[in-house]
Amino acid sequence: MTTASPYVADEHGFFGPYGGAELPPHLVEPMAEVARAYEEASQDADYLAEYQALLSKYVGRPSLLYFAENLTRHLGGARIYLKREDLNHTGAHKINHTLGEALLAKRMGKQTLIAETGAGQHGVALATAAALTGLKCEVHMGAIDVAKQHPNVVRMELLGATVVSVEEGGRSLKEAVDSAFGVYAANPEEYFFAIGSVVGPHPFPSMVRDFQSVVGREARAQILEAEGRLPDYLIACVGGGSNALGLFSAFLDDEAVKIVGVEPAGEGLDGDRHAATMTLGSPGVLHGMRTRVLQTESGDAAPVHSIASGLDYPGVGPQHVHLSEMGRVQYESVTDEETLEAFMLLSRTEGIIPALESSHALAQAAKLAPTLSSDEIIVVNLSGRGDKDVDFVAERLGTKS
Structure with a gap:
């Protein structure tokens, strides 16, 4: 279904010529599964009520x-x-989407939330959502940011998350995304890639x-x-x-x-x-x-x-x-x-x-x-x-x- 609004992506996740899902063949279906699950959840009154209750009470x-x-x-x-x-x-604002992602991952039967983080706020929020929903959590973080944002590393670990320090390349956010995506790509059945911003393949720019x-x-x-x-x-x-x-x-x-x-x-x-x-x-x-x-x-x-x-x-x-x-x-x-x-x-x-x-x-x-x-x-x-x-x-x- 397409939309006449210039502010909403089309059915393939494009905003004009930008967006979409340019993926290796083995990830096309896992990402399509996420898109279908989010479309269903966004129409489910029980899912939405649980999410709204957490925003208010948590x-x-x-x-x-x-x-x-x-x-x-x-x-x-x-x-x-x-x-x-x-x-x-x-x-920070990150808790707004990590709770939605965690609820969606649980609905899909996934076991582990995996993501990148830069400043650590997305990682802390995701570790928090994982603890609340009973999921495991793995956060990839550039080595430079691990040192620069040490208090958030401690918070993630206290919340039960595994923090992976990424030493490759520039050792910052881009490399953290690369690292987390590589682990997810090897086992999409177990992991839910909880992207931390309005980036990545469809449906994440719209969903976040x-x-x-x-x-x-x-x-x-x-x-x-x-x-x-x-x-x-x-x-x-x-x-x-x-x-x-x-x-x-x-x-x-x-x-x-x-x-x-x-x-x-x-x-x-x-x-x-x-x-x-x-x-x-x-x-x-x-x-x-x-x-x-x-x-x-x-x-x-x-x-x-x-x-x-x-x-x-x-x-x-x-x-x-x-x-x-x-x-x-x-x-x-x-x-x-x-x-x-x-x-x-x-x-x-x-x-x-x-x-x-x-x-x-x-x-x-x-x-x-x-x-x-x-x-x-x-x-x-x-x-x-x-x-x-x-x-x-x-x-x-x-x-x-």
Whole structure:
């Protein structure tokens, strides 16, 4: 069945020319099985009720939409609201989709959840969902991120997950995906590959977005209650892009709402130490999807860099590329230094320590707000808390004793 909406994938998982499922022959049927199971589950009142009950009674939804009065006063200009996904159980938006994936895996009779993680928030959320649902859990993580995000490694292990440190290649998120996918491909009967973003082969870009769409639905109702109207701008960070599509999805038909995704410029766009896929990538295939990819001259995925482990990925969710080419979403980038400044700014004006991933969105808001009037409204998705980043930031700023 096809759809007339430009914001929904077709039956083969394509958003315009992007998406789909480009897979080796032995994985075509396992992924088709996941697609069928998700289609059935999404129409099952009992499955949906169980999922919604967990969001309410376990995750603690709805998350707050918080008016950042001190930050607004400091910057001048537009009023800034924060969608507080950092207050969710496990500290980020990732729990929204891992619970849905775990319930689906159990429904399918799978024994083990397997996934990649960068910053560790997806891994912690998946390990949490596995513990809750009685499934085993295996999380693959680049060796650089294992060292950088050690507190989250400890959390995953405490929750019963097996953490696999990936030493190959750039030893970061892309290699973690490669490693986890390789294990899954060898035994899809046992494993459910619980992809951590709106990336990968169909149905994952749509499925993860659907689970994350609760963020946008809540934010829409909350801003209408608080201000009596919709915001002028939405801003969210984009690596794979799940938190962004979670927020954006409820507003895509509202043409007056400007939508901005923010990706990592790293150490600058004039070199190769960045992960600005939307800005500098080109069409290609990565991890079973047709999307935009940062590539070498030989067509391989290029090494990437971001101060935020959850954003150092050479691809992006295919729906983001489609939204960009439609002109519906604008994509900007901020540097590591701008990100650190935003991290410190929110910490010291609002007493909220944000994740470095979320700090990319905050940095863009800090640039935009002073250019707007006090009658205008910005909603920023604060996708995660910064507990995992404090040691790294302290070392980076030279303040660790």
